[in-house]
Amino acid sequence: MTDMAIVASGLRKAFGDRTVLAGVDLEVRAGSVFSLLGPNGAGKTTTVNILSTLLRPDGGTARVAGRDIASETRAVRAAIGVTGQFASVDDLLTGEENLRLMADLQHLGKGGRRVVADLLERFDLTDSAGTLASTYSGGMRRKLDLAMTLVGRPRIVFLDEPTTGLDPRSRRIMWDIVRGLVADGTTIFLTTQYLEEADQLADRVAVLDQGKLVAQGSPGELKRQVPGSHVRLRFADSAAFDSARRVLTDATPEPDNLTLRVPGDGGATSLRRLLDRLDEYAIDVDELSVHTPDLDDVFLALTGHHSAEVTVP
Amino acid sequence: MSTVHDSATMVRRNVKHTLRDPVVLFNAVLFPIVMMFMFVYVLGDGFDVGGGDYIDYAAPGMVMLALCYGMGATATAVNSDMTKGIINRFRVMNISRGAVLTGHVVSTVARTVLGMAAIVGVAFLMGFSPAASFGQWLAAAGLLVLTVLAVTWLTIAFGLAAKSPESAGFFAVPLIMLPFFSSAIIPADRMGPGIRQFAEYQPFTPIIEAVRGLFAGTPDTGATVAALAWCVGIGVLGYVWALRKFARRV
Ligand SMILES: Nc1ncnc2c1ncn2[C@@H]1O[C@H](COP(=O)(O)OP(=O)(O)OP(=O)(O)O)[C@@H](O)[C@H]1O
Ligand SMILES: [Mg+2]
Numbered sequence: 001m002t003d004m005a006i007v008a009s010g011l012r013k014a015f016g017d018r019t020v021l022a023g024v025d026l027e028v029r030a031g032s033v034f035s036l037l038g039p040n041g042a043g044k045t046t047t048v049n050i051l052s053t054l055l056r057p058d059g060g061t062a063r064v065a066g067r068d069i070a071s072e073t074r075a076v077r078a079a080i081g082v083t084g085q086f087a088s089v090d091d092l093l094t095g096e097e098n099l100r101l102m103a104d105l106q107h108l109g110k111g112g113r114r115v116v117a118d119l120l121e122r123f124d125l126t127d128s129a130g131t132l133a134s135t136y137s138g139g140m141r142r143k144l145d146l147a148m149t150l151v152g153r154p155r156i157v158f159l160d161e162p163t164t165g166l167d168p169r170s171r172r173i174m175w176d177i178v179r180g181l182v183a184d185g186t187t188i189f190l191t192t193q194y195l196e197e198a199d200q201l202a203d204r205v206a207v208l209d210q211g212k213l214v215a216q217g218s219p220g221e222l223k224r225q226v227p228g229s230h231v232r233l234r235f236a237d238s239a240a241f242d243s244a245r246r247v248l249t250d251a252t253p254e255p256d257n258l259t260l261r262v263p264g265d266g267g268a269t270s271l272r273r274l275l276d277r278l279d280e281y282a283i284d285v286d287e288l289s290v291h292t293p294d295l296d297d298v299f300l301a302l303t304g305h306h307s308a309e310v311t312v313p
Numbered sequence: 314m315s316t317v318h319d320s321a322t323m324v325r326r327n328v329k330h331t332l333r334d335p336v337v338l339f340n341a342v343l344f345p346i347v348m349m350f351m352f353v354y355v356l357g358d359g360f361d362v363g364g365g366d367y368i369d370y371a372a373p374g375m376v377m378l379a380l381c382y383g384m385g386a387t388a389t390a391v392n393s394d395m396t397k398g399i400i401n402r403f404r405v406m407n408i409s410r411g412a413v414l415t416g417h418v419v420s421t422v423a424r425t426v427l428g429m430a431a432i433v434g435v436a437f438l439m440g441f442s443p444a445a446s447f448g449q450w451l452a453a454a455g456l457l458v459l460t461v462l463a464v465t466w467l468t469i470a471f472g473l474a475a476k477s478p479e480s481a482g483f484f485a486v487p488l489i490m491l492p493f494f495s496s497a498i499i500p501a502d503r504m505g506p507g508i509r510q511f512a513e514y515q516p517f518t519p520i521i522e523a524v525r526g527l528f529a530g531t532p533d534t535g536a537t538v539a540a541l542a543w544c545v546g547i548g549v550l551g552y553v554w555a556l557r558k559f560a561r562r563v
Contacts, residue, residue: 054401088401092334104322
């Protein structure tokens with residue numbers, strides 16, 4: 001018996017002559033949260049679809065819940081739940097009916113009623129249980145979608161960009177739900193474009209770039225490879241730029257756009273000190289911005305190119 | 314066991330959809346009745362159908378109109394299921410294969426039969442007086458249900474083959490036109506050249522003639538055999554095509 005919920009090796013997939021996955025290996029420990037990080041078009045959804053038996057890989061193998069995705073499809077399906085990138089709820093049914101539909105299809109019988117009521121309660125959907133899903137807000141649809149996935153009490157849950165397009169409050173609610181699932185022992189495979197989300201939730205993060213995993217590790221390990229936050233200062237002319245360069249010796253110059261990158265967390269105190277120094281030397285700053293590391297920084301650090309270069313329009 | 318259970322669940326889902334969509338219900342039940350009023354009361358006197366009450370001539374054709382009008386909704390619904398993501402949810406749930414389609418077939422047949430029954434009921438109120446024996450009534454009903462089943466499978470195949478719900482709904486347009494170019498409203502031999510040949514050889518004419526004969530108590534064996542052959546042909550084509558498209562989708 002292995003304590004790995006998901007083991008994939010050498011997954012390959014191409015659509016036409018466009019290679020989307022070029023040999024992906026990954027392991028997800030049972031009961032943990034694994035986050036697959038990548039920009040638009042990186043192949044996150046393709047990976048989820050393959051692992052959840054919706055798509056056949058061109059090459060490679062994977063075991064999910066100890067079963068082979070190709071030869072033991074039914075057993076895999078019995079163990080997993082999938083919440084896709086785009087909410088797949090039935091618009092012409094109410095929230096409650098959507099959940100009942102899932103309960104009926106899972107053959108829960110009389111117990112289904114209880115499960116549905118519990119989920120409505122837990123996802124704070126009881127008040128809108130009787131209204132059509134087509135009238136739900138984006139956040140409510142996402143919650144209903146996830147609730148539908150959980151009706152069958154899956155041991156492994158795939159969440160494809162569960163918080164994309166949600167406001168910060170709904171995002172936090174979603175995060176709490178995920179934490180609750182993990183506390184119950186569920187394994188979570190989560191894709192996201194947000195470094196912060198992976199940071200908040202994941203035990204392990206993998207970064208997908210051009211069909212390959214370019215880094216795997218805990219969020220802490222990954223972030224150590226990323227340059228910290230910095231302040232960007234832009235100057236109106238090269239005279240100001242040059243004098244600022246002499247004063248701020250630890251800054252990284254970008255002469256092309258008359259910009260200096262000064263390491264620092266952008267907190268009020270350090271900002272004031274920075275500006276005071278420039279003031280002392282009567283150097284005018286044209287523009288100032290505080291930069292915290294994001295997915296693009298991870299990409300730059302790990303791959304040497306910006307994430308945008310991966311995206312095919 | 315689980316196939317029956319899953320199919321029943323899907324039928325319930327589709328029936329709820331139908332009941333919640335007033336446009337679908339209007340198209341399937343009310344609109345054909347409105348058409349019948351129009352043809353019988355407004356235009357009927359202008360048609361020469363060779364003696365007898367126009368309502369007696371028109372009723373079988375109106376039943377066929379009722380059959381066609383609801384089908385667009387089915388094509389759209391089937392396509393929406395395939396393209397709007399819910400099918401992926403069903404796929405990863407180990408639901409017995411085909412339950413989704415069974416749900417559409419059963420609910421569509423039920424809705425259409427209801428629409429046709431309503432037409433016949435209203436026709437009676439308008440003076441429809443068939444001479445059919447009980448056995449002939451049963452035969453007519455059987456042939457009509459067979460036609461519904463065949464056209465439903467063809468519709469489902471279209472819904473599966475279409476790229477989007479909108480283009481799936483477009484399938485209804487030729488289907489709605491077809492009865493007008495058959496012997497539904499006026500006999501084919503009163504039509505202009507070209508259209509007459511089309512009307513004589515398209516499937517709805519023998520089906521309508523067969524039903525008309527049964528209603529009148531004078532079964533038309535030739536038309537009935539042709540009607541049965543068309544139904545089986547359309548049904549088998551639709552069924553095989555639908556299953557192939559479905560296999561590719563899921
Ligand atoms: N069925 C398909 N046919 C052709 N190309 C496809 C298909 N599915 C995905 N692709 C292509 O594969 C690439 C990866 O797609 P995928 O959906 O896996 O990316 P993603 O990481 O989930 O992106 P996003 O963040 O936008 O959801 C894209 O370039 C996409 O155009
Ligand atoms: Mg995606």
